[in-house]
Amino acid sequence: METKPNMTKKERDCLLAIYNEEKSSRLPLRLVDVARSLKIKPPTALELLGRLESKGYVERRRGLISLSESGREAARGILAVHRALEVFFASCGLSADDACGLVAQFDYIVGPSMAPMILSALGNPSKCPHGYPIQP
Amino acid sequence: METKPNMTKKERDCLLAIYNEEKSSRLPLRLVDVARSLKIKPPTALELLGRLESKGYVERRRGLISLSESGREAARGILAVHRALEVFFASCGLSADDACGLVAQFDYIVGPSMAPMILSALGNPSKCPHGYPIQP
DNA sequence: AACATCTTTAGCACAGTCCTAAGAAATGGA
DNA sequence: TCCATTTCTTAGGACTGTGCTAAAGATGTT
Numbered sequence: 001m002e003t004k005p006n007m008t009k010k011e012r013d014c015l016l017a018i019y020n021e022e023k024s025s026r027l028p029l030r031l032v033d034v035a036r037s038l039k040i041k042p043p044t045a046l047e048l049l050g051r052l053e054s055k056g057y058v059e060r061r062r063g064l065i066s067l068s069e070s071g072r073e074a075a076r077g078i079l080a081v082h083r084a085l086e087v088f089f090a091s092c093g094l095s096a097d098d099a100c101g102l103v104a105q106f107d108y109i110v111g112p113s114m115a116p117m118i119l120s121a122l123g124n125p126s127k128c129p130h131g132y133p134i135q136p
Numbered sequence: 137m138e139t140k141p142n143m144t145k146k147e148r149d150c151l152l153a154i155y156n157e158e159k160s161s162r163l164p165l166r167l168v169d170v171a172r173s174l175k176i177k178p179p180t181a182l183e184l185l186g187r188l189e190s191k192g193y194v195e196r197r198r199g200l201i202s203l204s205e206s207g208r209e210a211a212r213g214i215l216a217v218h219r220a221l222e223v224f225f226a227s228c229g230l231s232a233d234d235a236c237g238l239v240a241q242f243d244y245i246v247g248p249s250m251a252p253m254i255l256s257a258l259g260n261p262s263k264c265p266h267g268y269p270i271q272p
Numbered sequence: 273a274a275c276a277t278c279t280t281t282a283g284c285a286c287a288g289t290c291c292t293a294a295g296a297a298a299t300g301g302a
Numbered sequence: 303t304c305c306a307t308t309t310c311t312t313a314g315g316a317c318t319g320t321g322c323t324a325a326a327g328a329t330g331t332t
Contacts, residue, residue: 005241008319031279044321046280051319063279063329088224092253102250105141106242114238117228144288167310180290182311187288199298199310 005109006055012078012108014038014048015057018067019075028064077112080135083128084118085110091122096129141245142191148214148244150174150184151193154203155211164200213248216271219264220254221246227258232265 007015017037021029035045049065052058057071067075082103089099119125119134127133143151153173157165171181185201188194193207203211218239225235255261255270263269 010320032277040320041322042279043281043323047320088257089250092250092257094253102246105245109241110238114225114228117230121224121228146289168308176289177291178310179292179312183289 007052007074007108009105009108010038010048011052011055013104014045014052015067015071015075016078018058018065019072019079022067028066030063030065034065074112077115078108080115081110081112081118082107083132083134084115084122086128086130087122087125087134088118090129099129143188143193143210143244145241145244146174146184147188147191149240150181150188151203151207151211152214154194154201155208155215158203164202166199166201170201210248213251214244216251217246217248217254218243219268219270220251220258222264222266223258223261223270224254226265235265 014034017034018029021033021037031042031045031049034049035042038045038048040048049058049060052071053060056068057074059066059068059071082100085103085107086096086099089102090096094102125134150170153170154165157169157173167178167181167185170185171178174181174184176184185194185196188207189196192204193210195202195204195207218236221239221243222232222235225238226232230238261270
């Protein structure tokens with residue numbers, strides 16, 4: 001299973017960036033914001049968003065960028081795996097930041113169905129190493 | 137740390153394919169063998185080997201392909217991480233084959249220094265889920 | 273209306289992965 | 303030794319993903 005990730009690392013970063021901005025800020029996202037937060041130029045960001053849109057994860061209406069329901073779901077799945085694996089790598093001795101940085105390289109490959117399995121193998125921790133809560 | 141893998145997935149597969157063939161067969165490896173074992177055509181394999189050679193992992197002499205000492209070291213490092221993570225994912229409930237397939241997607245990203253840390257967090261298991269021994 | 277900002281298009285570049293077709297080199301057999 | 307087969311290499315093409323600049327088009331603010 002989970003042999004072919006249906007997105008690239010950059011697409012993963014973009015999805016999570018949008019997800020996090022949507023969570024934390026009131027405003028609708030614009031292309032320039034996405035570009036800035038990914039440290040790429042707007043035309044590059046546009047192309048990236050185009051790929052994400054064609055996969056059904058992102059919607060663009062009159063320049064305003066938002067995640068589709070399936071995009072939000074995908075982001076939540078990646079985040080769940082991310083936090084679960086962070087806990088594991090922190091338990092191996094990495095700092096929270098190192099664990100985060102390492103896991104970010106491949107969390108999107110692992111597949112959301114692994115999250116509960118990993119968490120239960122770790123004794124269902126309630127927080128990731130940074131202190132953020134891990135959903136049930 | 138370990139932020140930029142110094143090889144691609146394909147290069148990782150090639151390195152390990154050569155490593156395993158060197159271990160198990162009477163030698164020496166040829167281009168066609170590498171191509172066959174990676175299921176690609178010889179010109180594609182040649183290009184891949186060229187990249188690996190320019191990174192100092194592979195040596196080609198009169199058509200015979202072998203790993204350099206640093207290639208062997210890199211392969212051992214990836215394998216150590218591979219087996220350590222296999223143990224972990226098997227403990228999460230994956231079959232040996234599923235764990236192997238999953239871990240193969242990102243073991244080369246993790247970096248060899250993690251292997252002992254992972255193993256010790258898992259209580260220093262002596263075998264991977266397939267039954268192969270894990271070195272001290 | 274004018275200016276600033278934002279989006280989009282067009283064009284280019286480069287790495288990595290893959291192929292086919294054909295020429296060059298090596299090998300093994302008779 | 304010579305030929306045939308196999309192997310290696312070169313040359314060319316293709317496509318994805320990632321990035322850029324420059325300029326055109328849209329939008330919005332004053």
